[in-house]
Amino acid sequence: MPDAAAEPVGTLATALGHAARLLTQSPAMAEAQTREILKVAPDHPQALVLLAAALRGQGAAAAARDLVQPLAARHPGWAQAQAELGLALAALGDGAGAIAALERAVRIEPAHAQAWRALGDAWTLAGDAARADAAYARHIKASVRDPELIEAATALCENRLGVAEQVLRGFLKRHPTDVAAIRMLAETGARLGRLGDAENLLARCVELAPGFTAARHNYATILYRQAKPVEALAQLEHLLAADPRHPGYRNLKAAALVRIGEYDQAIELYRGVLAQHPAQPKGWMSLGHTLKTVGRQPEAIEAYRKAVELQPSLGEAWWSLANLKTFRFADADVAAMQGQLARGDIADEDRFHLEFALGKAFEDAEAWAASFRHYEAGNALRREGLGYDAGLTRDQVERAKTLFTEGFFAARAGQGCAAPDPIFIVGLPRAGSTLIEQILSSHSQVEGTQELPDIIALSRRLGGKPDAEGRTAYPEALAALSPAELAALGQEYLDRAKVHRKLGRPFFIDKMPNNWAHVGLIQLALPNAKIIDARRHPLGCGFSAFKQHFARGQGFTYSLTDIGRYYADYVELMAHVDAVLPGRVHRVIYEEMVADPETEVRRLLAYCGLPFEAACLRFYENDRAVRTASSEQVRQPIYTDAAEHWRHFEPWLEPLKAALGPVLESYPRAPAYEGPITEKRGCV
Secondary structure: OOHHHHEEEEEEHHHHHHHHHHHHHOOHHHHHHHHHHHHHOOOOOHHHHHHHHHHHHHHOHHHHHHHHHHHHOOOOOHHHHHHHHHHHHHOOOHHHHHHHHHHHHHHHHOOHHHHHHHHHHHHHHOOOOOHHHHHHHHHHHHHHOOOHHHHHHHHHHOOOOOHHHHHHHHHHHHOOOOOOHHHHHHHHHOOOHHHHHHHHHHHHHHHHHOHHHHHHHHHHHHHOOOOOOHHHHHHHHHHHHHHHHHHHHHHHHHHHHHHOHHHHHHHHHHHHHHHHHHHHHHHHHHHHHHHHHOHHHHHHHHHHHHHHHHHOOOOHHHHHOOOOOOOOHHHHHHHHHHHHHHOOOOOHHHHHHHHHHHHHHHHHHHHHHHHHHHHHHHHHHHHOOOOOHHHHHHHHHHHHHHHHOHHHHHOOOOOOOOOEEEEEEEEHHHOOHHHHHHHHOOOOOOOEEEEOHHHHHHHHHHOOOOOOOOOOOOOOOHHOHHHHHHHHHHHHHHHHHHEEEEEEOEEEEHHHHHHHHOOOOHHHHHOOEEEEEEEEHHHHHHHHHHHHOOOOOOOOHHHHHHHHHHHHHHHHHHHHHHOOOOOOOOEEEHHHHOOOHHHHHHHHHHHHOOOOOOHHHHHHHOOOOOOOOOHHHHOOOOOOHHHHHHHHHHHHHHHHHOOOOHHHHOOOOOOOOOOOOOOOOOOO
């Protein structure tokens, strides 16, 4: 705080208070009021801070900075001056400067709620989620005054989530409409992984207090994290109407637009934010991802290069270059990545991304042993903390085989939603599913979308909360569903998919590979949907998955043994489906597609009930957006050497072979299995 002689008294205090209130209503009127004050009291510190805030509120962030920067230097112990400087620097895109000023503000005044929230926004923009979460938690604590809520907020800041939840639930029993407590309980739920609970709480929060901006931002974020981009966008429109320049809102909107396939709008938003905040390496990386998806590879490379220029240790940006598949690193790039790996102060996330990227660099140089060492190191580091349990996958397969008998499906024949629109492509990642999608989406009646999360989301909802062993009520919960409920599930899936269907074609593709585990659900809810099983040689498929870092959802791919077990479980369940639903699933063997594309494409189209179109053989001319790792490869004609590429790494694949067992020798057919599938074996 400035010295006492500068503190307002009497009518000056009243005038300053009025100007402060005007800031939220009309920054222009606040500016006019403050300038009048400064005529009477020139260089008054509080008036100058208010003037800077008013200028910033009108988009004149440079003028605000120039005004408040010398003031902050003259009063280094005044939190509000440091905070306003941080806000002005943030608006100008100086993220590092903003963080430094805001951290000074909260050191001086730990209860400065505005500074904590702005610091959370700054760390979010910088891509540091952990620091952002910590700052937002401190903002919550600084925003409450009730002793019980302060206790809960302190527990939240210290990550004592059980304590926070207990205090908040008790408080809300007595004060059920306290929006601060509701928001805090939602934050607690989100950290505990109970995103559905957090969503419901935040919906209630913004219903009770539509102007509660922080809660609405939380709500939009939770919706996005639950794969509800349309709902997230609705909340973001509210936020952006009040603060159209907020970079965090704009970045989240761009990410949500990507989820629904509105890539051009997303690119425009990302570029707009980066024009104002260019020193954001993760922002450039997000832009690169979107440009890659729509096939603008040179621009994507430029964006990724900008990211590593700003942050050479950003492993994900290096991996994103490698993940273009057709990109080749220069010797200088390899040296730069090795230099970053040699550092002792980089995060594990950066380290494993760098290992994967170097694996690709040495693979391209045909240095097979060095390549495998890097892939192995990256996988080992990535696997730590993931908590993948191969036993749960095995358990799901056994339970599905027990439930899904011929009689089970026969008793439910004719139920579900009759729409034939979806074409599901299932299997393992890196098995050729993107190639099949590109072929089919080159047909005039079929639209390619992306790997839709909706079947998995429905299965999780049906399963409920997992028990201590991680088991849920799924798939057994399907047995209790009525015909009306099964039809409603199918219709809900179609409704969710609508936002991804842009071309008005009668059929669309969902190529989520993990849906192989949910073929029973698909059959019950959407009995007329097509199901295509993309299958590739287990060593080729398995090693290709091992050398691929996936953003999410493929926890089994970071161990050769886990990959082998997962592949074997997949083959067993699909063989069971072949036995109890003969001919229901069409299988595409990758090596056969590569060897004789026309024959396999004709078989594929016939299964889908589609007439042959020559464009399906020229799939590489299709310029549609492709979101998977194979996005650049499927923009080229089929090349046969890829099918056998894994043989260069065969000396190191013994753990994979051992875990595959008889599945390896039987390929492309399935082994004979004991139990309910012995009547029919092998592939369709």
